[in-house]
Amino acid sequence: MGPNLLANYGEAVSAILFCIGFTNLLLQNNLIKKIIGLNIMDSAIYLFLAEKGYIAGRLAPIVVDSVTSVDTYINPIPSGLVLTGIVVSVSVSALMLSLTIRLYTRYHTLNLDEISMQLKKEGR
Amino acid sequence: MSKKRSQEEYQKTFSFRFFRWFNGEKDPYLGEVEMHPQEEYQLDPQAALRYEKEHDAILDKVYDLERNKTMQLFHKLYHATSILFCLFLIALLLVTISYLPATGTIDRPVNNEVAKRYIENGLEETGAVNIVAGMILDYRAFDTLGESHVLFVATVTVLILLRLNKTQKSDAEINDRRFEPKNDTILQLVATFLVPIIIIFGIYIILNGHLGPGGGFSGGAVIGAGLVLYLNAFGFAKTERFFTEKTYKWVCFFSLSFYCLAKSYSFYTGANQLHSVIPKGTPGAILSSGLILPLNIAVGLVVACTIYAFYAMFRKGGF
Structure with missing residues (x-):
């Protein structure tokens, strides 16, 4: 164990959240719950990035009184990366949900086991 | 001294036969192996x-x-x-x-010269007070263009997956009427007050993107939420007066192509050390920071339309 586990508690929380989402993907049979698990993983990544950009005692990166020294503001790059992540996550969620709707209209169930069973019975 | 051979003798040699077989002129098994036609397989x-x-x-x-x-x-x-x-x-x-190095300390590999450059020269080079807005819409503008295109492509894909034809559409409208509340008085009264405020707040966030927290994506999401509330309260008949598939198509087309052209011009002039005609303005004023305000408006339009389109397609399979 390294020395910084307690200091990095935010990152630790994000790692645990990530694993919860991943286990959701593995254990849930319901497709909607799988998508929720993937969204939990996304949120964990945002938390991790936000923790990466934070510097204690500094301001948000919005210039006040035209002070542009590095010692005043936190790191703006992870904030921009979180924005990218959110947009992609929204698009991917919408795509997955619409695919789920198509599967539901075809098989009338959201359970992945039942869908694969019906697929086998159809002989595919 | 080479020995002269007759033609017949030569034709018997191994190399001659091999080359004939190799060139496909002769089947070596012809006349030597007996072949019968196979019986056809019949399933019992x-x-x-x-x-x-x-x-x-x-x-x-x-x-x-x-x-x-x-x-x-x-x-x-x-x-x-x-x-x-x-x-x-x-x-x-x-x-x-x-x-990992402790959170909140300065000497971490994340806090390198890139962040330093963005903070120290961002205001001067982009004119945006909000350093993050200056970063994502000026230094990394093509990244944001890609994001807007991701949203657009996602909408198009959802449209492909969920679109209904004419007969299915009428079924979906009947279902929509059955499951969703129609003309709910409380919802309509609340929406009458809330929708203008929400949309004005969204516009404020978009227009203020280079001066404070906000920008195209968050403001567009707020406007989209206002549109969804309006749709829920008053139904498709009201929203279809001003928002149809055609509106979506043209708004997205103009926003994305404006973004692409404007930013291409800015990158071209910047890369070739040419004088750009876009004024930077005084930092802190609403009309400042060059292209960031129009780009924020373009992104906000795309995002608002996308949020509304997602909702409409999931609810009715078209809009």
């Missing part, structure tokens, strides 16, 4: 029936989760393994995190 009908029965039995056995002991065992093992794997992953990540 009883065997076919038995085969089908066995196939069905196998399917039943394998996919009947309640009676198949092997499948039950596999499921238990799968659950146990996945929980163990999750615990292992948590332990691994926690150990890794414990070796």
Whole structure:
């Protein structure tokens, strides 16, 4: 164990959240719950990035009184990366949900086991 | 001295025959191997029936989760393994995190010269007070263009997946009427007050993107939420007066192509050390920071339309 586990508690929380989402993907049979698990993983990544950009005692990166020294503001790059992540996550969620709707209209169930069973019975 | 051979003698040699075979002029087995035409394969009908029965039995056995002991065992093992794997992953990540530099300190590899450059020269070079807006819409503008295109492509894909034809559409409208509240008085009264405020707040966020927290994506999401509330309160008949598939198409087309052209111009002039005609303005004024305000408006339009389009397509399969 390294020395910084307690200091990095935010990152630790994000790692645990990530694993919860991943286990959701593995254990849930319901497709909607799988998508929720993937969204939990996304949120964990945002938390991790936000923790990466934070510097204690500094301001948000919005210039006040035209002070542009590095010692005043936190790191703006992870904030921009979180924005990218959110947009992609929204698009991917919408795509997955619409695919789920198509599967539901075809098989009338959201359970992945039942869908694969019906697929086998159809002989595919 | 080479020996002269006659033609017949030459034709008997191995190399001559080999080359003939190699060039495909001669089949070496012709006349030497006896060949019979094969009998055609005929399926025995009883065997076919038995085969089908066995196939069905196998399917039943394998996919009947309640009676198949092997499948039950596999499921238990799968659950146990996945929980163990999750615990292992948590332990691994926690150990890794414990070796990372502490959160909130300055001397971390994240805080390198790139962030320093953005903070120190951002205001001067982009004119945006909000350093993040200056970063994502000026230094990294093509990244944001890609994001807007991701949203657009996602909408198009959802449209492909969920679009209904004419007869299905009328069914969907009947379902929509059955499941969604129509003309709910409380909702309509609340929406009458809330929708203008929400949309004005969204516009404020978009226009203020280079001066404070906000920008195209968040403001567009707020406007989209206002539109969804309006749709829920008053139904498709009201929103279709001003927002149809055609509106979506043209708004997205103009926003994305304006973004692309404007930013291409800005990058071209910047890369070739040419004078750009776009004024930077005084930092802090609403009309400042060059292209960031129009780009924010373009992104906000795309995002607002996308949010509304997602909702409309999930609810009715079209808009």
